[in-house]
Amino acid sequence: MSTNKSKEGGKADLQSLEINDTIYQTLLTDKYQNRKPWQPRNEKQVLGVLPGTIQDINVSKGSSVKKGEIVLTYVAMKMVNTVKSPVSGTVKDIFVAAGDKFPKGELLLEFE
Amino acid sequence: MPLKNKILDLQKRRELVEQGGGEKAIEKQIAMGKLTARERITSILDKGSFNEYDLFVEHDARDFDMDKVTLAGDGVVTGTGTINGQPACIYAQDFTVAGGSLGSMHARKITKIMDHSLKMKMPLIGINDSGGARIQEGVNSLAGYGEIFFRNTLASGVIPQISVILGPCAGGAVYSPALTDFVFVVDKISKMFITGPEVIKTVIGEEISAEDLGGAKVHSHITGNAHFYAESEKECFDQINKLLSFIPWSNVHKAVKIAPKPPKNHRKIEDIVPEDPKQPYDVREVIRCMVDDSDFFEIQEHWAANAVIGFGRMNGETVGFVANQPLVLAGVLDCDSSDKIARFIRYCDAFNIPLVTLVDLPGYLPGVDQEHAGVIRHGAKILYSYSEATVPKVTLILRKAYGGGYIAMGSRHLRADFVFAWPTAEIAVMGSEGAANIIFRKEIKEAENPAEVRKQKVQEYRDKFANPYVAASKGYIDAVIEPGETRNKIVHALEVSTYKDAGMPKKKHGIPPF
Numbered sequence: 001m002s003t004n005k006s007k008e009g010g011k012a013d014l015q016s017l018e019i020n021d022t023i024y025q026t027l028l029t030d031k032y033q034n035r036k037p038w039q040p041r042n043e044k045q046v047l048g049v050l051p052g053t054i055q056d057i058n059v060s061k062g063s064s065v066k067k068g069e070i071v072l073t074y075v076a077m078k079m080v081n082t083v084k085s086p087v088s089g090t091v092k093d094i095f096v097a098a099g100d101k102f103p104k105g106e107l108l109l110e111f112e
Numbered sequence: 113m114p115l116k117n118k119i120l121d122l123q124k125r126r127e128l129v130e131q132g133g134g135e136k137a138i139e140k141q142i143a144m145g146k147l148t149a150r151e152r153i154t155s156i157l158d159k160g161s162f163n164e165y166d167l168f169v170e171h172d173a174r175d176f177d178m179d180k181v182t183l184a185g186d187g188v189v190t191g192t193g194t195i196n197g198q199p200a201c202i203y204a205q206d207f208t209v210a211g212g213s214l215g216s217m218h219a220r221k222i223t224k225i226m227d228h229s230l231k232m233k234m235p236l237i238g239i240n241d242s243g244g245a246r247i248q249e250g251v252n253s254l255a256g257y258g259e260i261f262f263r264n265t266l267a268s269g270v271i272p273q274i275s276v277i278l279g280p281c282a283g284g285a286v287y288s289p290a291l292t293d294f295v296f297v298v299d300k301i302s303k304m305f306i307t308g309p310e311v312i313k314t315v316i317g318e319e320i321s322a323e324d325l326g327g328a329k330v331h332s333h334i335t336g337n338a339h340f341y342a343e344s345e346k347e348c349f350d351q352i353n354k355l356l357s358f359i360p361w362s363n364v365h366k367a368v369k370i371a372p373k374p375p376k377n378h379r380k381i382e383d384i385v386p387e388d389p390k391q392p393y394d395v396r397e398v399i400r401c402m403v404d405d406s407d408f409f410e411i412q413e414h415w416a417a418n419a420v421i422g423f424g425r426m427n428g429e430t431v432g433f434v435a436n437q438p439l440v441l442a443g444v445l446d447c448d449s450s451d452k453i454a455r456f457i458r459y460c461d462a463f464n465i466p467l468v469t470l471v472d473l474p475g476y477l478p479g480v481d482q483e484h485a486g487v488i489r490h491g492a493k494i495l496y497s498y499s500e501a502t503v504p505k506v507t508l509i510l511r512k513a514y515g516g517g518y519i520a521m522g523s524r525h526l527r528a529d530f531v532f533a534w535p536t537a538e539i540a541v542m543g544s545e546g547a548a549n550i551i552f553r554k555e556i557k558e559a560e561n562p563a564e565v566r567k568q569k570v571q572e573y574r575d576k577f578a579n580p581y582v583a584a585s586k587g588y589i590d591a592v593i594e595p596g597e598t599r600n601k602i603v604h605a606l607e608v609s610t611y612k613d614a615g616m617p618k619k620k621h622g623i624p625p626f
Binding site for chain 2: 014017019020021022023024025026027028029031032035036037038051101103104
């Protein structure tokens with residue numbers, strides 16, 4: 001929201017922006033400055049894709065799981081959703097318990 | 113009953129309904145810093161011009177003891193009036209009556225006035241101040257919303273539709289404003305969201321205030337859902353009036369022509385734009401040097417500020433301006449600015465407003481976030497809108513017009529009618545640095561002094577290609593003009609385009625990259 005304020009500002013607010021090997025002097029928007037750097041997805045981590053509540057956890061720490069097996073269920077958006085194992089492997093850690101609420105993007109479970 | 117008494121009876125009935133939700137509710141409304149529904153209507157319309165209809169409409173709900181409840185005007189005030197002497201339809205939800213909640217009769221009042229505005233070809237102004245669906249009326253309330261959305265869509269591109277958010281507008285209710293042409297919001301008063309803070313808290317556990325979730329600043333600065341932001345209702349009404357002074361009353365009317373005035377900005381246009389294409393400037397200053405009375409009315413000023421859109425007049429006639437803004441993000445195109453530009457072009461095209469495009473951009477914003485956000489399909493919206501627009505299109509290239517940005521910004525190839533360039537224009541496949549680095553990669557790499565050779569090659573490329581004359585030699589631009597000639601050249605181009613008749617192939621409709 002400071003975009004507009006700084007738009008009226010002087011030269012001091014100008015910053016560099018490189019496009020096609022050329023560096024331009026310009027104001028940067030909040031949206032641009034606050035963008036999150038991209039990170040590759042870690043296949044061994046199970047993240048919550050919706051905000052929800054854990055219903056059941058079918059595995060425990062150290063369990064050996066096959067790819068596609070249901071590891072946990074959660075309730076979100078008035079639906080019971082299942083999470084299948086993205087890999088075949090051993091469960092390294094579980095970060096939630098039945099009844100826990102979690103936000104979108106939360107790390108629920110990790111494989112070794 | 114003698115006539116005199118009947119008239120007295122009518123007056124009493126009117127007075128009763130005009131009190132809305134009663135004194136207490138009105139006090140509450142005022143305490144929230146808000147005007148009442150009728151005050152809002154009379155503030156927007158010409159003095160004394162408001163004619164109200166459906167004053168005595170009552171709801172017909174029977175469940176949940178609703179049969180024992182009367183709601184004045186069913187929570188909405190509707191009617192016609194004039195603005196600057198021209199007719200308009202208007203409705204205002206009355207928050208003092210059952211929280212302005214929408215039941216079936218409330219919706220029917222709104223759709224009736226919408227039907228009038230579409231039939232009689234006049235603007236529709238909707239003032240939203242409502243808690244949402246009237247839950248007691250169940251699916252009838254949903255039906256009401258659906259009927260409104262349907263009419264918003266039918267009327268789109270036929271009559272101007274203006275939404276003024278002066279209170280809560282939540283859940284399904286937000287989709288009527290979203291379907292209309294221009295949305296006005298007021299600081300601390302407007303609230304728009306699909307799911308409110310309470311629901312978000314229960315479901316996700318995230319705590320946020322209504323203001324931070326969907327307040328006026330959010331929608332004018334972050335989401336782009338709103339087009340005009342004001343600090344007070346009064347300022348908002350002035351903005352509505354000003355907007356209506358520029359736009360035609362329908363797609364069969366022309367915008368009112370007023371007496372031409374010269375720009376009052378006496379700064380020389382060439383003094384505003386630095387010669388060095390890497391240095392920024394405020395493109396709105398350039399526009400103010402071009403338009404009558406230096407009066408430029410910007411739309412979505414606070415959102416995607418790397419592009420500028422808005423109305424001005426040239427020789428008394430309304431013109432829609434589209435410009436890159438080198439002052440913000442170097443004037444790049446990105447997802448948001450593409451959206452902003454494309455929709456505005458379609459607005460101008462629908463209402464027969466000629467387009468003037470000012471070009472000065474380095475290209476598209478690089479980044480994973482942009483690519484993953486779909487800058488391909490968003491960027492394509494600009495190509496689609498310019499190509500599809502059959503209104504007069506005049507383009508001026510001030511400095512940089514590189515690569516895809518050159519094509520997108522109203523180029524000859526998308527059927528601009530007149531393309532002008534200043535002598536400072538650089539119309540090329542890309543900037544000199546980038547191009548030289550690619551074309552002379554081997555020579556630079558193998559040189560004894562790569563930095564020196566690079567500099568030399570960049571200069572070579574710049575001398576040969578970073579100018580308007582290569583494009584002019586192919587007829588891609590029509591004339592290289594002096595900055596001082598800008599206004600006269602563009603006014604002339606618009607004048608000769610008055611009777612432009614450009615067809616599109618017959619089709620039901622295209623499939624734009626929404």
